[in-house]
Amino acid sequence: MLYLIGLGIHDEGDVSIKAIETLKKVNVVYAELYTSFFNGDLSVIEKWAGKKINVLGRYDLEEDIDGNVLSNPHKDVALLVCGDPLIATTHADVILRARKKGVEVKIIHSSSIYSAVAETGLQIYKFGKTTTLPFPQGDYFPTSPYDVIKNNHDLGLHSLVLLDVKSEETRFMTVNEGLRLLLRMEDEKKKRLIVDDLSLVGIARLGGDSLIRVGTLEELLDLDFGRPPHSLVVPGELHFTEKDMLDMFRLD
Amino acid sequence: MLYLIGLGIHDEGDVSIKAIETLKKVNVVYAELYTSFFNGDLSVIEKWAGKKINVLGRYDLEEDIDGNVLSNPHKDVALLVCGDPLIATTHADVILRARKKGVEVKIIHSSSIYSAVAETGLQIYKFGKTTTLPFPQGDYFPTSPYDVIKNNHDLGLHSLVLLDVKSEETRFMTVNEGLRLLLRMEDEKKKRLIVDDLSLVGIARLGGDSLIRVGTLEELLDLDFGRPPHSLVVPGELHFTEKDMLDMFRLD
Numbered sequence: 001m002l003y004l005i006g007l008g009i010h011d012e013g014d015v016s017i018k019a020i021e022t023l024k025k026v027n028v029v030y031a032e033l034y035t036s037f038f039n040g041d042l043s044v045i046e047k048w049a050g051k052k053i054n055v056l057g058r059y060d061l062e063e064d065i066d067g068n069v070l071s072n073p074h075k076d077v078a079l080l081v082c083g084d085p086l087i088a089t090t091h092a093d094v095i096l097r098a099r100k101k102g103v104e105v106k107i108i109h110s111s112s113i114y115s116a117v118a119e120t121g122l123q124i125y126k127f128g129k130t131t132t133l134p135f136p137q138g139d140y141f142p143t144s145p146y147d148v149i150k151n152n153h154d155l156g157l158h159s160l161v162l163l164d165v166k167s168e169e170t171r172f173m174t175v176n177e178g179l180r181l182l183l184r185m186e187d188e189k190k191k192r193l194i195v196d197d198l199s200l201v202g203i204a205r206l207g208g209d210s211l212i213r214v215g216t217l218e219e220l221l222d223l224d225f226g227r228p229p230h231s232l233v234v235p236g237e238l239h240f241t242e243k244d245m246l247d248m249f250r251l252d
Numbered sequence: 253m254l255y256l257i258g259l260g261i262h263d264e265g266d267v268s269i270k271a272i273e274t275l276k277k278v279n280v281v282y283a284e285l286y287t288s289f290f291n292g293d294l295s296v297i298e299k300w301a302g303k304k305i306n307v308l309g310r311y312d313l314e315e316d317i318d319g320n321v322l323s324n325p326h327k328d329v330a331l332l333v334c335g336d337p338l339i340a341t342t343h344a345d346v347i348l349r350a351r352k353k354g355v356e357v358k359i360i361h362s363s364s365i366y367s368a369v370a371e372t373g374l375q376i377y378k379f380g381k382t383t384t385l386p387f388p389q390g391d392y393f394p395t396s397p398y399d400v401i402k403n404n405h406d407l408g409l410h411s412l413v414l415l416d417v418k419s420e421e422t423r424f425m426t427v428n429e430g431l432r433l434l435l436r437m438e439d440e441k442k443k444r445l446i447v448d449d450l451s452l453v454g455i456a457r458l459g460g461d462s463l464i465r466v467g468t469l470e471e472l473l474d475l476d477f478g479r480p481p482h483s484l485v486v487p488g489e490l491h492f493t494e495k496d497m498l499d500m501f502r503l504d
Contacts, residue, residue, distance in 0.1 A: 008268060009361050016363070017272065017300075018265030048269075084363060086370035092493050095373075099500065109261050109368045109459045111268070111336060111361035114376055118338035119359050121347075124366055125384070129409055130377040151407070157381055207361045241344055248351065 002069065002098050003078040004085040006110025007031075009207035011040030015080075019108050023049035026076040030054045030069055032061055034167045035090055036082030037229040039208055045080070053080065058168065061090060065097055073103045084112035113231060116206045117160050120214075120233055121245020128152030128236075132162040133178050135171065146185040149234050150193050156237035163230050172228035175202035179221050179232070201233035201246070215251040223251075254321065254350050255330040256337040258362025259283075261459035263292030267332075271360050275301035278328040282306045282321055284313055286419045287342055288334035289481040291460055297332070305332065310420065313342060317349055325355045336364035365483060368458050369412050372466075372485055373497020380404030380488075384414040385430050387423065398437035401486050402445050408489035415482050424480035427454040431473050431484070453485035453498070467503040475503075 003022050008014025023029055023045070031042060031053050042053050060068050069079055085091050085107050095105050118124045131148040134140075145161065152159040163173035179200070186194035196218045204211040204225040211225055238246070255274050260266025275281055275297070283294060283305050294305050312320055321331055337343050337359050347357050370376045383400040386392075397413065404411040413434075415425035431452070438446035448470045456463040456477040463477055490498070 006363065013270030013273065014268050014361065016260060016266050016268055020269065021265065084367040084370065086373075087367060087376050089375060089493065092370075092373055092375075092497055095500075096493070096496055107368075107371050107459070107462075109266065109363035109371075111258065111363060112367035114367040115336040115339060115364035116359075116361045118336065118344075119361075121338075121344055123341060123344075124339050125382040125414075127381070129380055129407075132377070155381075155403070162377075207359070210359075241341065241348070244348055245344055248347075 001076050002103050002105045003108060004091060004094070004105060005078050005080050005108040006084045007038060007040065007080050007082050008110035009083060009112060009116050010205065011208060012042070012044045013040070014111055014207060015045065016108065016110060019110065020048050022108060023051070023078055026078045028054070028075060029078045029080065030056050031080040032056050033082060034058050035088040035165070037165050037167060037172055038082050039205065061094065065094065069094065070098060070101055070103060073101050084109050084114070087112055087114065111207060113160070113162070113206060117203070117233060119206060119210060120201050120203065120212055121248065122158050122233060122235060122242050123239065126158055126236065127160055128155060128157035130160045130162065133164060133173060133181050135164045135166065135173060136181070143185045143188055146182070146189050146193065150191055153193060153234065153236055158236045159234040161232040161234060163232065165229065173230065175204070175223070175225045175230045175232060176221060178230070179217060199235060201235060201249070203231045203233065205229065212249040213251060214246045214249045219251050253328050254355050254357045255328070255360060256343060256346070256357060257330050257332050257360040258336045259290060259292065259332050259334050260362035261335060261364060261368050262457065263460060264294070264296045265292070266363055266459060267297065268360065268362060271362065272300050274360060275303070275330055278330045280306070280327060281330045281332065282308050283332040284308050285334060286310050287340040287417070289417050289419060289424055290334050291457065313346065317346065321346065322350060322353055322355060325353050336361050336366070339364055339366065363459060365412070365414070365458060369485065371458060371462060372453050372455065372464055373500065374410050374485060374487060374494055375491065378410055378488065379412055380407060380409035382412045382414065385416060385425060385433050387416045387418065387425060388433070395437045395440055398434070398441050398445065402443055405445060405486065405488055410488045411486040413484040413486060415484065417481065425482065427456070427475070427477045427482045427484060428473060430482070431469060451487060453487060453501070455483045455485065457481065464501040465503060466498045466501045471503050
């Protein structure tokens, strides 16, 4: 059996009781931290589990999974991943490969930005499609996130905008970098979406020492949100309760 | 301080280590179970926390919150809620009322259907707006869920369709009831969305003894999904990995 276990949104304290109980009984524990940012301490989880955690890199999981996680179909293996498992598409692939080898998979869920974003006070069922801002690389500068946000905005829906994480290079996109990328997209697209007085929500370390700030693009552009991970929300139409909640986080 | 603590998606094992640590140190613990369905055993959490949990009804929380959760601003109080806190709009209201009394609020996140739905293999960032099918009451039969699903579908996006929960009346909408309501909406709207060969995903007890079944509307209409809670997904356009994942759950 392969257990795909969520580490939760922020640190080691976000794993569930069920996760710890499972870690105690499996034969081997792996962790994958490269698709996301983990603010916690794996050695604490090792103590709770009573066993060592083997941290995998991108190559281990995407090229050589038969050499580690799936090396013995008769053992009980746990794979720890940040947030809720299966949010990263890599993990769906792990399941499909396990299936092919006849290994059963069980998911142990945990907290994730996808529901935790409601901490901003924006109602979760009023979010449209989510998008991610990738770091530009050379000539690679996709503007599809702009279209996703614009489309949601036209429908009155909120957009959760995830910011790129390159854990292996310890590069984590900040709110400020994200806003500058959106401005660059506006320059290309010119649909008057990303304007100076657009109200935005900048988010850092949700579920930890959460920092949520609401302001115009201009106000947030140089605001320091501190340590990663960061993300953004572009709000759509607001219900009055949402407005009251956002006001709690508004800059003076 | 008021701690809003998520119970997680299925049972008591889904609460986090952080949640238990917090419950141990607060003065009073309340739980609100009426907006959702809890498959767990609160008495186990009482043992872990070393204190009694006071279960609140709708009146207690929506009319008389000053008489319980907010009765003493100088005490540390925890309020347990199903899933991730703030998914139900009621809890945003609790925060606003706490604020007015000068009570600080801290959120402890947990797993939720909003991210756990990725267990179907459908990619989470390809979901559009979520909708809920309410139980019809007399002449009250809103068809707005149909419009939400239609709109998502036209954009190629998946729709998470939550099914009504009336815990106080122990009524929990089944996949089958949900599908019949969608058929009734099709009868009114006639936009050829809910057709016999539409591929659908029926979900029960996600994060517990999860049952996920993929089939046509016709195939799922009378399929028994067992105990609550249930939900539905109407898939949009499928990436090949999504197709492969859905195939794992397809009826023969």
